[in-house]
Amino acid sequence: MRLSAASAKLLKEEWGNTGALVVGRHLYDMTNAWGGRHPMDVTTVVLTHRPPQDRPVADENFVLVTEGIEAAVAKAQEIAGEKTVVVNGGQMARQCLGAGLLDEIGIELVPVVLGGGTPLFADLGATPAQFDGPTTLVEGTGVTHIRYRVKE
Template sequence: MGKVTTGASMSIDGYIAGPEESGFDLLFQWYGNGDVELPTGHPDMTFKTTKASAEYWRSLIENTGALVVGRHLYDFTKAWGGRHPMDVTTVVLTHNPPADRPLADENFVFVTDGIEAAVAKAKEIAGDKNVGLNGGQIARQALDAGLVDEIGVDLVPVLLGAGTPFFPSLGVKPVQLEGPISLIEGKAVTHLTYRVKK
């Protein structure tokens, strides 16, 4: 059985998006600041990053079997054009599944029964691989429910000042972490992984 992980590109002051969903050009600049090409599950999206970040990304892809995201991210990205860039089935936690899509196919599965049900469905899909959770409300709900095993931070040297924190309004606090259990230095990003103490 794989682990349940969450990860995000984050500013030094703790934000995964700036005010009014800004700042992504700064947070995601490491996806394009090198010369190693990384194709994704989206045919029109190829990253060009450094060797260190490329190795980190490849390991992440190889070990991830399914994702859990919220409806807000699904809508904001316009469903990534039909397939998540990580090229795995994505479980979307929502109160209102879209009427124009099936509830489940190889690209997206919609779950309405809460974070525990969404993570359980993703684990079923992932098999022996890891389940990845997006940051923000999904990460916070899963951490509050005791479902998260590891937290990855792609720490970007920028201060956004305000916006969406990685873990907004945690109900369970403090949460102690072990590590970093992995530290990879890229260009304009440091990839850190921590284990959640349970």
């Protein structure tokens, strides 16, 4: 992966402080479980309603959780210890935001208009979402990294 110096510095710091990830089953399947280990080289908690039959429920690479977003985040926090838990975008981020489980959101703004896709915060329902910041604003080459704190 080719990054500008500014992007590389930010991501090195953030990835170095990441202790576990939370992703949904759709991303897990779409990436074919990243070939067996997530590129960030941390244990990944997968929230699913239907665990795959060909994989163990837990190992050093993946932990499959079926009890809901709160249980998935709690498991990731247990794994991460003092480090940060990162929640992948889309459905997992929406569920965490709705459950009050997000402290911060990160957006990688790239100047490309796709014309379709799923909005990051679609279907929040009655959940109000307010943010402080930006707390971090880093201009890379072809991308702006923006971080906001979630207001309680």
